[in-house]
Amino acid sequence: MKLPRGQLVRSRVITDPRTVLVDALDRELTGYALLEPQGSLLLDDDGTGVLTFDEGVPVVAYHTGTDRGGPPALADLAASGPYDLELFAVHPGALDAVHHRDAFSVPPGMAADRLAGDQDLADRTRERSSRSRPAGVDAVEADDEAGSEVGAVEAFLDDAGKIEAIREQAREEAQERAEEWGFDI
Amino acid sequence: MVEALAVASGKGGTGKTTSTLALGMALAEQYDVTVVDADMGMANLLFHAGLADVETTLHDVLVEGGPPVEAAVYDRYGMSVVPCGTSLADFASADPTRLRDVVASLATDTDVILLDSAATLSSRAAVLPIVLADRVVVVLEPTIPSLSDGLKVQEYATSYDTGTAGILFNKVRDDDAIDRIAPKAERYFEGPTLASVPASDTVRAARRAGQPLLAYAPESAAAEAYREAVRGLSVRDGDSAAVADRFRSAVVPESL
Numbered sequence: 084m085k086l087p088r089g090q091l092v093r094s095r096v097i098t099d100p101r102t103v104l105v106d107a108l109d110r111e112l113t114g115y116a117l118l119e120p121q122g123s124l125l126l127d128d129d130g131t132g133v134l135t136f137d138e139g140v141p142v143v144a145y146h147t148g149t150d151r152g153g154p155p156a157l158a159d160l161a162a163s164g165p166y167d168l169e170l171f172a173v174h175p176g177a178l179d180a181v182h183h184r185d186a187f188s189v190p191p192g193m194a195a196d197r198l199a200g201d202q203d204l205a206d207r208t209r210e211r212s213s214r215s216r217p218a219g220v221d222a223v224e225a226d227d228e229a230g231s232e233v234g235a236v237e238a239f240l241d242d243a244g245k246i247e248a249i250r251e252q253a254r255e256e257a258q259e260r261a262e263e264w265g266f267d268i
Numbered sequence: 269m270v271e272a273l274a275v276a277s278g279k280g281g282t283g284k285t286t287s288t289l290a291l292g293m294a295l296a297e298q299y300d301v302t303v304v305d306a307d308m309g310m311a312n313l314l315f316h317a318g319l320a321d322v323e324t325t326l327h328d329v330l331v332e333g334g335p336p337v338e339a340a341v342y343d344r345y346g347m348s349v350v351p352c353g354t355s356l357a358d359f360a361s362a363d364p365t366r367l368r369d370v371v372a373s374l375a376t377d378t379d380v381i382l383l384d385s386a387a388t389l390s391s392r393a394a395v396l397p398i399v400l401a402d403r404v405v406v407v408l409e410p411t412i413p414s415l416s417d418g419l420k421v422q423e424y425a426t427s428y429d430t431g432t433a434g435i436l437f438n439k440v441r442d443d444d445a446i447d448r449i450a451p452k453a454e455r456y457f458e459g460p461t462l463a464s465v466p467a468s469d470t471v472r473a474a475r476r477a478g479q480p481l482l483a484y485a486p487e488s489a490a491a492e493a494y495r496e497a498v499r500g501l502s503v504r505d506g507d508s509a510a511v512a513d514r515f516r517s518a519v520v521p522e523s524l
Contacts, residue, residue, distance in 0.1 A: 098390070099279070099413070162416035200411030201281060202439060202467070232411075233445040239412045240452035249416055250456070253423035256389075264392040266399055266428060 084133060084145050084152075084181060089114050089171030096121065098165045101199035106170065108139040108208060114172040120163040132160035134194060135178055140212045141194040142178075143187045152187030157197045158235060162249060196232045270508045272371060272381040272515075273433055274306070274401035276425075278417030280387035282407045283438040285313050286471055288384040289345075289480035290494035291405065291501075296346040299379035299503060304350040304371070306383040306397040308364055311352035313384050317344055318478040325353040329370060330362035337370045345483050348378065364393035371400055372515035376508050389424055398425050400515055402506065403433035406457065410437055410449050419456060426458070434459035436497055439467040463497035465490050 092114070097103060103116050118132040130148020133156075134141055146156040182188070191212035192205030239245070260266075275288040285307075292303040305313035305326060314320050324339045342349050350370075353359075374381055383401055386394035398404060404425045406418045422432050435457050440446045443464070450461045466489050474484035482491050 161412045197412055200279065200409055200413030202409070202411070202441065203281075233442065233449065236410055236412055236415070236445075236449055237452060239415065240449065240455070246419065246456055249419055250423050253420040254427060256420075257424040257427035260392075260395070261427060264395070266392075266395075 084143075084184075084187070086115055086133070086135075086171075086181065087173050087177040089173040089177075091169060092172050093168065093170040095168055096165055097168045099199065100160075100164065100166065101195070101201050101204065103134075103168055103170060104141070104195050104199055104201075104204060104208070107136045107141075108204075108211065110172075111139040111211075112136050112170070112172055113138055113175055113178065114170065115178070116171075117169045118160060118166040119168075120160070121165050121167060130159075132156060132166075135181055137178070137182065138211070140191045140208055141189055142182050143184060144189045144194065145187050152184070153189055154193060154197075154231065154235070156187070157189060157194060158238070161197050161239070162245070190231075193232070197235055270375045270378060270381065270506050270512075271403070271504045272375065272383060272401045274383040274385045274397045274404045274425075274430070275407060276385040276398055276404050276421045277387055277407040277414070278389055278421040279409075279414050282387070282409050282414055283465070283471065284387060284407050285316050285384050286475065286481055287405075287407050287436060287438060287465070287494070288313065288382050289316055290482050290491065291498060292347050292380075292382050293345055293480055293482040294495045294498035295380050295382075295501075295503070297498075300348075300377075301346075301380045301382065302341070302348040302350065302374050302378040303382045303384065304374070305352035306367060307386045308352055308362065308367075308393055309356075309359055309386060309391075311354050313349070314351035314354070315478060316475055316480060317342075317349050317351065319344065319349065319351045320478065322351060325351050325358075326367075326370070327353040327355070327358040327362045330364060330366045331358075332363065337373050341374075345480055348374075350374070364396055367396055368400060368515050372512040375512045375515060380503055389420060395424060395428075398430055399428045401425075401430050402504065403431040403459075405433050405462070405501070406435045406459075408435055408437050408453070409439050410442075410446055415453060422457060432458035433501055434462040434497070436462045437464040440464045441467045460500060462500045463493040465493040465497075 115135040133145045135143045144156040145152045146159040192209040195205035383397040385397040408418045446464045470485045474481045
């Protein structure tokens with residue numbers, strides 16, 4: 084995926100991807116976010132997630148580590164923070180070529196659901212998206228999205244390896260911090 | 269008897285405070301319940317419980333030379349409620365480690381202590397309620413980030429020898445879906461699914477009205493779900509004096 088050069092509007096470490104999704108939506112940003120998981124505990128954590136926006140609404144997702152695009156890229160990126168975030172703004176139309184790659188596209192509310200787990204934000208994003216689109220299209224898409232969210236949560240819970248890795252990392256973190264914080268365990 | 273339960277989620281926006289007060293009111297039908305807003309950096313229980321204007325809060329009690337905890341206990345909705353203030357300056361001057369003594373002192377005179385915990389695991393003050401509690405109730409939304417954070421909360425709890433009383437799914441929009449998700453989630457959590465609380469505008473309206481859900485809309489489906497959760501939550505008998513001693517002796521650093 085070839086991204087146009089953009090203007091850096093935010094660069095920081097975030098623990099919750101919700102931050103960037105809200106930021107992009109509030110700014111009505113046309114541009115893209117690069118999200119690089121800081122830990123590399125899981126194999127698919129290696130690499131960077133790319134999420135593009137059109138007036139604040141996510142359009143395309145891609146993961147450089149797994150070379151997957153669309154919803155699978157969001158699954159690769161989910162629950163693997165904290166992330167190094169860089170958010171870029173581009174001129175209107177600069178992402179047209181990227182946004183025409185349907186295979187990489189994600190439904191408008193999916194990033195809010197999967198990366199942030201925020202159903203209200205997903206609704207707001209879908210609402211924003213529907214403003215510039217014909218009535219009816221998004222209602223159908225919203226139903227499809229709800230169904231695929233459930234599927235994604237089930238797939239996550241079926242991935243025993245990823246869950247064990249999350250637990251293992253949390254256990255190690257808890258032990259380290261207990262020592263650091265002086266808790267007796 | 270006394271048992272301290274931390275209501276925790278690891279992630280914001282799951283409805284933890286609503287859940288804490290709802291579980292508290294449902295438990296109060298059988299037990300003497302004390303609810304403490306232990307989310308000291310982002311306190312909001314006072315807004316949910318109509319206590320926004322009270323003079324003395326947990327923050328005051330946690331300051332060296334501050335009043336005894338009794339001054340911050342308010343009888344509301346059949347429970348004893350200890351709200352926390354929202355001023356960052358007060359948070360800065362409060363010493364969260366004193367929470368240990370506060371809990372110990374409250375433990376001598378109640379059946380159940382519910383600690384509304386912070387929606388983060390990133391500081392000592394935030395993790396302290398989980399360390400002090402006997403068990404955690406993990407509040408989850410049926411989303412990947414929420415489940416992931418809930419699992420982290422449980423691992424922290426286990427590391428500090430705190431058990432899992434159960435999981436509570438909140439803001440549930442699809443009953444059929446939760447019937448498939450909950451059994452899969454249970455494989456990883458040490459406690460049962462206590463209830464699935466449906467998403468509802470009533471919950472938001474209750475918050476705007478400054479009332480706990482079970483007072484504002486006791487007949488709502490969400491309120492009934494919390495009562496069902498409590499039926500599955502067997503409060504354990506703990507010897508008050510022993511529990512109080514345990515809280516007092518919990519090893520917590522003096523400076524945060």
